Amino acid sequence: MINPKKLIRMARKWQKTAAAHHRVADKGHFVVYSSDRRRFVIPLAYLNSEIFRELFQMSEEEFGIQSAGPIILPCDSVFMDYVISFIQRGIAKDLERALIMSIASSNCSSSSYFPQEQNNEQLLLCAF
Template sequence: MINAKRIAQLAKKWQRMATLGRKRLSWGVAKEADECCTSVASKGHCVVYTADKRRFEVPLAYLGTPVFAELLRISQEEFGFVSNGRITLPCDAAVMEYTMCLLRRGSSVELEKAFLSTMAASYHYAS
């Protein structure tokens, strides 16, 4: 039998997830993405935006990985340091979701290197 404290924790978690799901649906429009830039990231996270204006909260631990270092380097080359106070990454939301999945799973160094080479090749091809 689950105790009352655990049920309360699960209820709070489900409420947070439901709230995030609603926000995620509303961020698809660029105008609404502009309005949400004043919201603060969760503790231990950093907010970044993709080229298609999607907002992501990235755990601070991910910022030190080679994958994010490369994304930030390319972002600096493409957008410079001025972009209305936002960190905008030079990828779309699908690539960002895949990147987050790779890092969340603790992917191998070889897989990260392959992803980086693909990302760098596609960036240089598009330039």
């Protein structure tokens, strides 16, 4: 039978390992959180995107520069999924600028980008 003290040490070691693994992103990625606390692991290549630069600037203005703790972007998880899919598709620069302008002029929540009553033309722009 295993000594109870040794079992406790092993459990603590596994907890620390699991916690450390959860907080660390894979090589070539960084971690951000949405305003509703959903975790996103983003490739470093996305830092070249003007959209992420604008989101980081908005985060700095809203939350300040944090030396400890996670990076929290001022948008919800639905909008973050939308931005990530937008970047993955390799959007055109003019569409990227239009999205940035809409980010800057709104509160960056999914309800401001996907209202319940939209006509087909607006849906086509969002789906592009």
